[in-house]
Structures are given as structure tokens and as C-alpha cells.
Amino acid sequence: ELKVEQNPLFLSMQEGKNYTIYCNYSTTSDRLYWYRQDPGKSLESLFVLLSNGAVKQEGRLMASLDTKARLSTLHITAAVHDLSATYFCAVDGGSARQLTFGSGTQLTVLP
Amino acid sequence: NAGVTQTPKFRILKIGQSMTLQCTQDMNHNYMYWYRQDPGMGLKLIYYSVGAGITDKGEVPNGYNVSRSTTEDFPLRLELAAPSQTSVYFCASSPRLAGGNEQFFGPGTRLTVL
Numbered sequence: 001e002l003k004v005e006q007n008p009l010f011l012s013m014q015e016g017k018n019y020t021i022y023c024n025y026s027t028t029s030d031r032l033y034w035y036r037q038d039p040g041k042s043l044e045s046l047f048v049l050l051s052n053g054a055v056k057q058e059g060r061l062m063a064s065l066d067t068k069a070r071l072s073t074l075h076i077t078a079a080v081h082d083l084s085a086t087y088f089c090a091v092d093g094g095s096a097r098q099l100t101f102g103s104g105t106q107l108t109v110l111p
Numbered sequence: 112n113a114g115v116t117q118t119p120k121f122r123i124l125k126i127g128q129s130m131t132l133q134c135t136q137d138m139n140h141n142y143m144y145w146y147r148q149d150p151g152m153g154l155k156l157i158y159y160s161v162g163a164g165i166t167d168k169g170e171v172p173n174g175y176n177v178s179r180s181t182t183e184d185f186p187l188r189l190e191l192a193a194p195s196q197t198s199v200y201f202c203a204s205s206p207r208l209a210g211g212n213e214q215f216f217g218p219g220t221r222l223t224v225l
Binding site for chain 1: 144151152153154155156159169212213216217218219
């Protein structure tokens with residue numbers, strides 16, 4: 001059974017600081033996705049990582065995938081308040097393209 | 112394109128009542144999914160479909176049923192609602208691509224069972 005663990009689960013950081021969210025998973029996969037969810041809203045796709053070593057960047061967020069370590073990171077550079085949200089990673093387990101989601105990281109960026 | 116739409120947005124049910132959550136997508140995606148999200152948690156897969164006429168159970172199917180008569184629609188039926196089914200329900204769809212399974216989510220249905 002594929003398990004996906006994110007840490008930290010809760011993160012408070014000050015504006016302008018850098019931080020990294022980690023996503024570990026338990027079985028072989030080379031397809032990983034990052035989503036953002038604002039309170040009371042749906043999930044918005046942020047990044048699609050489809051191979052070992054994949055790196056994607058959008059604004060102050062950068063995601064990477066190391067399939068050998070079964071690890072993805074979401075790096076936040078110079079955080080701003082608008083980045084406050086819950087971030088989920090999801091791993092494609094292969095069967096019928098099902099995704100297994102992590103528990104999410106609730107990020108709060110403080111002024 | 113409207114993407115993935117869900118109705119209703121909110122619903123309160125009494126224990127033992129039944130209801131159908133509607134999901135429609137206009138992107139011609141073959142794959143569709145139903146998830147539930149409990150407060151402060153990630154998403155758990157209830158049922159999924161790889162095409163019209165084909166459905167299968169996910170991680171937490173008990174108490175739910177689905178059907179897929181068309182590519183566009185994937186309704187989720189709750190029979191005999193229980194308080195444990197209080198949750199936010201998300202429908203998602205995905206194109207049938209050789210690589211990748213980026214899923215596109217609807218706005219969700221917030222269900223309370225009292």
C-alpha cells in the first residue's frame with residue numbers, strides 16, 4: 001500500500017523567509033503532483049513532476065522530485081502572505097491513475 | 112470550458128436520508144474520481160471510473176454508490192446517510208495521457224449529516 005507523508009504538517013513563517021516542505025512516499029513512483037488549497041476552496045494544481053530530477057518553478061515556489069530517495073520538496077523563497085494555504089503532495093501509484101494524497105501542510109505566512 | 116462542476120454546494124441531511132451528489136466535466140476526460148476530505152485531513156478516494164460504464168472502489172467505498180453512463184457525468188449516491196459521512200466531497204477528472212495523471216477538481220460539496 002502506497003503511503004505518502006508530508007512534513008511539517010503546520011508551518012508558520014515570517015514574510016521574506018525561506019522554507020521547504022517535504023513529501024516522502026513509500027513505493028516506487030516517478031509521478032508526483034503538488035496542489036494548493038485555500039480555506040473553504042477546492043484544490044488547484046501547482047506542479048506536475050514526471051521524472052527523476054524534475055524541477056519546476058512558479059514565482060516563489062519551486063518543486064523537485066528525487067525518485068530514488070522517494071522524496072519531493074516544495075521550496076518557498078521569500079514568502080509573502082498570499083502564499084498562506086494548505087499544500088498537498090499526491091503520488092501516482094500507477095493503478096488506474098489513482099493518486100494517494102499526503103495529509104497536507106498548512107502554511108501561514110506572518111507579516 | 113466550465114471544467115468540473117458539482118452540485119449542490121452545501122447540503123444538510125438527516126440520518127437515514129439518501130441523496131445524490133452530481134458531478135459533470137466538459138473536458139472529455141475519461142478518468143473521474145470521487146474523494147472525501149475530512150477536516151484537517153488529506154483526500155481519500157471513494158470511487159473512480161476509467162470510462163463510461165466502468166467504475167471501481169477506492170479506499171473508502173462503504174456507504175456510497177456510483178454510476179457512469181456518460182463520459183461527462185459521474186454521480187455519487189449516498190444511501191442511508193450517517194454522521195460519519197459528514198465531510199467535503201470533491202469530484203475530479205483526468206485526461207487519458209501516456210504520462211501523468213494531473214487531476215482537475217470541482218469546487219466541492221459540503222455535506223453535514225445530523
